[in-house]
Each structure stands twice: as C-alpha cells, then as structure tokens.
Amino acid sequence: MSDTQIARDVARKAKRIFPLMGRVMEAQMRVPTIPVPPVHFHVLNRVDVQPHTLTELAEVMSVSAASLSRTITVLEERGWVSRERSDEDRRVVKINITQDGHQILADMETRTEDFLTQTLAHLSQDDLDKLMDGLDILIGAFSDQMSHVPSDTNT
Amino acid sequence: MSDTQIARDVARKAKRIFPLMGRVMEAQMRVPTIPVPPVHFHVLNRVDVQPHTLTELAEVMSVSAASLSRTITVLEERGWVSRERSDEDRRVVKINITQDGHQILADMETRTEDFLTQTLAHLSQDDLDKLMDGLDILIGAFSDQMSHVPSDTNT
DNA sequence: GTCGTTAATTAGGAGTGCTAAATATTAACA
DNA sequence: TGTTAATATTTAGCACTCCTAATTAACGAC
Numbered sequence A, B: 001m002s003d004t005q006i007a008r009d010v011a012r013k014a015k016r017i018f019p020l021m022g023r024v025m026e027a028q029m030r031v032p033t034i035p036v037p038p039v040h041f042h043v044l045n046r047v048d049v050q051p052h053t054l055t056e057l058a059e060v061m062s063v064s065a066a067s068l069s070r071t072i073t074v075l076e077e078r079g080w081v082s083r084e085r086s087d088e089d090r091r092v093v094k095i096n097i098t099q100d101g102h103q104i105l106a107d108m109e110t111r112t113e114d115f116l117t118q119t120l121a122h123l124s125q126d127d128l129d130k131l132m133d134g135l136d137i138l139i140g141a142f143s144d145q146m147s148h149v150p151s152d153t154n155t
Numbered sequence C: 001g002t003c004g005t006t007a008a009t010t011a012g013g014a015g016t017g018c019t020a021a022a023t024a025t026t027a028a029c030a
Numbered sequence D: 001t002g003t004t005a006a007t008a009t010t011t012a013g014c015a016c017t018c019c020t021a022a023t024t025a026a027c028g029a030c
Helices: A003-029 A038-049 A053-058 A064-076 A099-120 A125-147 B003-029 B038-049 B054-060 B065-077 B100-120 B123-142
Strands: A081-085 A091-098 B081-085 B093-097
Touching: A003 A038, A003 B003, A003 B038, A003 B100, A003 B123, A038 A053, A038 A064, A038 A081, A038 A091, A038 A099, A038 A125, A038 B003, A038 B123, A053 A091, A053 B038, A064 B054, A091 A099, A099 B003, A099 B081, A125 B100, A125 B123, B003 B038, B003 B100, B038 B054, B038 B065, B038 B081, B038 B093, B038 B100, B054 B065, B054 B093, B093 B100
Parallel strands: none
Antiparallel strands: A081 A091, B081 B093
16 A cells, blocks of 8 residues: 555556567667667667767666767768767767758657557547656656666766 | 647657666666576566467567577577477477576566666655556557557456 | 876677578468 | 478578777876
C-alpha cells in the first residue's frame, strides 16, 4: 500500500513495455536507405538544439567518450555533424549539426512519428488523452535522468 | 481536431521520450559484470515464457534470422539458452532457456525494476495512477508487436 | 619549466546489424 | 520415383557500436 509499492508496480509494467518500444522504433530507423543507429539519432537530436562538447554528449547518452568519439567520426564522414575546436579551451571539441544532418533528423522524426501515429490511430480519444497525461508525467520523472546519468561515477 | 491529429501529438511526444528511456535502460544493463545487450534481454524474456523457433524470435524482435542466429550462438556459449532440433520438422530449431539464463534474466529484471522504481518514487500517488493507465493503454496499442506479453496475467 | 589533470583520440577485442550464399529438410508434382 | 521449389537455419564478409587501456595535447599550479 505504500507509495513505493505503487511505484514498483508501475516500474514493473514500464520495464516490460519500454525495451520493446525502443526496439520497435530502432527497427523503424533501420529501414531507410541509410540505416541510422539509435545513437546517431540521439546525437543529432541533441546537437540540433545547440552545439555540445564530446564529453557532455557521452555523459548524457551513457556511453564512454571513446565510443562516442568514433561515432562522431562516422557522423562527420556522412556530413551530418562537424567538429569545431574551442577557442577558450583548445582541448575541447564542439559538435555542431550541419544542414544535411538537420535534414536527416527531420526525415527520421517524420518517419518515426508516422509509424507511431498509425499505431495509435485506432485508440479512442479518451485513451489518447490519458496516454498524453502519462507521457507528460513520464517526461517529468525522467527529466533529471536526461541530463544526469547514474553511473558509479564519484560524487 | 481530428483523432488523427491527436494521435500525432501523442506520437510526437512518445517519439521524444522512448528512445531516451530505452537508452537509459540499456545503460543499466551494461553496468553488471557481464554486459547484456538489449537483444539478449529481449530473447531471454521471450524464451522464458516458452520455447520459440529462431524465425519466430527474429520476427518478433525485428532483426534478420541471420543476425539472431549468431546472437543465439553467443547466448548458448554463455549457457543461457540451448538449441533443440525439432522432431516434427528437422529444419527448425527451438530455443530454450536454461536455469542460468532464467537466473540472469531475473537479476536483470530486478536491477531495471529497482532503477525505475527509484526514478518514479517521488511522483505523487495520483501521477502514478495516471502513469499506470497510460502504460496499459500503450501496451494495448502495441499488443500486436508484443504477441505474448499480455499473457502475464495478474491484471 | 615540470607535474598532474582533463579532453579527446587511437588501438584492439567482443558483439550486433545487414545481405548474399550455402546446407538441410520438407513439400509439390509430373 | 525423381526433380524442383520452398522453407529454416547457418556461415561469411562488411559496417558499426560498445568497452578498456593507452596516447596525445592543452591547461593549471607550483
């Protein structure tokens, strides 16, 4: 009956559905001419808002800086992002999105959105409203997680 | 104004949150001694309910049978699943979970659940209820993609 | 100037994603 | 019966991500 118990029930349910949805969406991103791995999508999404340093990006997406560095290289070769050495601190690199990158991102978003829209289309209006509420709550709950990633990083 | 428009709004929101959550959960699964890629988790989840053929599994998780075949080999080497040639049709292979596989799955589920529970713990009771409703609706909408999952009765 | 820290990269190994081609087995049929 | 087509799985080669460990470059303090 405790709040914690309810949170656990929700967690149990969430645990079942999220990985599945993640995989379904990933499959959507693999269909186009050029398959786009989830990490590419995520990077593009971030840098589309504003440039980020490599370290920032790696932390946000829970991968090592080394892995991301190589990923950025691939993204750069495709012409979707560019590296820019910082002037204030010449050790850091800023990742920017390019015109092409922006375009690719928009395409992917449209495709994913179309797919989800179709899947949700036969829900009742009432269900859609409730789902919207749930998503908002979820986004709120994860807003911390979005910028701070729990690792055994010190404190 | 149309239902479709509302579905699209929901889709837009869902598209933003799910990939992120997927990645956060993946990161959770990478922390243990033996990193478990999402696809392993997914396979284990399926075969824990009942044995499946390789083709069935590949279809459900939206990857090619070839990719999955190799993945199954890795899982087999780790001793988490076993292959069993079918007697009715000797072309097909049935994938079964082992004791160790079941144990690993349980560990992962616990870890993921703990993590989600913590993340959701500070939500109000009302929000948790709404979130639960949203998840149920979502599971319903994706039930095609989930084929067997709703079999987990207990409401 | 030298030392320690920090940002990014490179190198090597493991594993997944794909397509195309190979191997078995089953089904269809003249 | 023997041949051919279809189906289930596997193997092989390429692209790419994930990791850790080690390296390079730049910054800050002394």
